[in-house]
Amino acid sequence: MNQNKVIGLTGSIATGKSQVSRFLKNKGIKVVDADLIARDVANFEFVKNKIKEEFGEDLYKDGNLDRKKLAEVVFKNGKAREKLNQIMHPEIYKEIKRQIEDSDELVFVDIPLFFENEDLNKKYGLNFDEIWLVYVDRATQIKRLMKRDDISREYAKEKINSQLSVEEKKEKADVIIDNRTTLDETFAQVDSKLKKMC
Numbered sequence: 001m002n003q004n005k006v007i008g009l010t011g012s013i014a015t016g017k018s019q020v021s022r023f024l025k026n027k028g029i030k031v032v033d034a035d036l037i038a039r040d041v042a043n044f045e046f047v048k049n050k051i052k053e054e055f056g057e058d059l060y061k062d063g064n065l066d067r068k069k070l071a072e073v074v075f076k077n078g079k080a081r082e083k084l085n086q087i088m089h090p091e092i093y094k095e096i097k098r099q100i101e102d103s104d105e106l107v108f109v110d111i112p113l114f115f116e117n118e119d120l121n122k123k124y125g126l127n128f129d130e131i132w133l134v135y136v137d138r139a140t141q142i143k144r145l146m147k148r149d150d151i152s153r154e155y156a157k158e159k160i161n162s163q164l165s166v167e168e169k170k171e172k173a174d175v176i177i178d179n180r181t182t183l184d185e186t187f188a189q190v191d192s193k194l195k196k197m198c
Contacts, residue, residue: 010114011134012166014145016179021110032099032109041091050087093124133173
């Protein structure tokens with residue numbers, strides 16, 4: 001397999017990116033997970049202090065960030081979201097870069113909002129050989145999100161609309177992994193793409 005290749009792995013809410021990410025990890029392929037890094041960063045002492053100062057002490061329970069409560073605070077408040085990003089992004093991207101540089105083999109970087117944050121990837125010097133998108137159509141996305149989060153159709157649409165549309169992402173991606181049918185078929189597509197890289 002090609003050495004030193006860095007692939008961005010992304011999707012949209014409820015398209016199945018996390019399942020593909022887990023599949024890659026189970027195959028022994030290195031996956032740098034931006035979400036896991038963000039969780040760790042949120043518990044760095046100086047980051048924790050900044051978040052408490054900005055959003056209130058009650059966002060931490062037993063020393064850990066209540067991510068659901070924070071999501072509710074920033075979801076409909078652009079200024080609050082921007083403030084949170086200013087606190088978190090430098091540390092998140094620093095760690096993503098460190099983990100990429102720490103490897104001399106194929107690396108996938110799992111970034112949920114890759115296309116929404118393309119300017120940040122450039123700002124922090126992240127370079128990718130390819131971008132893989134885990135795709136489902138909007139109707140499937142709504143249905144799966146309603147089931148996954150046990151929410152109404154209206155709220156599911158609101159959450160989906162807060163991101164760049166998956167169709168726009170499809171136009172920008174280098175590789176499309178179609179996750180509209182079964183997971184076995186999805187994983188077979190991943191295996192096929194990996195073999196072509198050998």
